[in-house]
Amino acid sequence: FITHFHGDHYLGLFGLVQSMSFFGREDQLEIFGPAGTEDLSGNLRSIGNFRSNFEITGHDMGSGDRVDCEGFTVHAHEVSHVVPTLGYVLKEDDRPGRFDLAKAMELGIPEGTLYKDLQQGRTISWNGMNIRPEDVIGAPRPGRKFVYFGDVYPTPQLLDIARGADLLVTEATFCDEMVDRAVETGHSTIGQACEIARNAGVKRLILTHFSPRYDKDRIISEADFPSVIVGEDGLSLELPYSE
Structure with missing residues (x-):
């Protein structure tokens, strides 16, 4: 992510990209920044007659x-x-919110896989009740x-x-x-x-x-x-x- 096009904030990319290639990077590199970032990605590929081993994509934001x-x-x-x-x-x-152990015990739910099911967002059946995750798990944090x-x-x-x-x-x-x-x-x-x-x-x-x-x-x-x-x-x- 680039903030703006003053030299001290983006010129280091040219050397960084070449180093990434020298060290075997193959994954695509995506660069985001203000208008002009898309053009910058083309310059990164062409400057110094350098060819990267990976795709470089710029996105204007x-x-x-x-x-x-x-x-x-x-x-x-x-x-x-x-x-x-x-x-x-x-x-x-x-x-996810915090698991309310006291509430789970009050409902008689045994520890183990049923706790895990609730914590993973699944409704369970226990003692003739359908118990939803929100019954024993607090609000998202x-x-x-x-x-x-x-x-x-x-x-x-x-x-x-x-x-x-x-x-x-x-x-x-x-x-x-x-x-x-x-x-x-x-x-x-x-x-x-x-x-x-x-x-x-x-x-x-x-x-x-x-x-x-x-x-x-x-x-x-x-x-x-x-x-x-x-x-x-x-x-x-x-x-x-x-x-």
């Missing part, structure tokens, strides 16, 4: 478009920057929500996009003292990124895309958010469910 994947959906949203730019929301499918903004100028729209996210990854190019420069270039300050996260009820925040003039200590000192991480290459983390 607009605000409101979605990509349905196994177990989750990715939604595209137009956001504000100096060129056409998309932000993305990855939303996991809802999970929401999946996790992950929001990604590449380059972005803060607008009220971002609050709606990021609302309730379990994780927000967003840029914070400048410290707050350079807010005028941020406005001029269509970027966010550290304080603005944290404000979006607070007002949107985000649970965890990763800040990225810093100006090289700032070190990690400076970024952390300005990041007014209870659960904030300074993004860096190779970072991985486990994202817990809210319930």
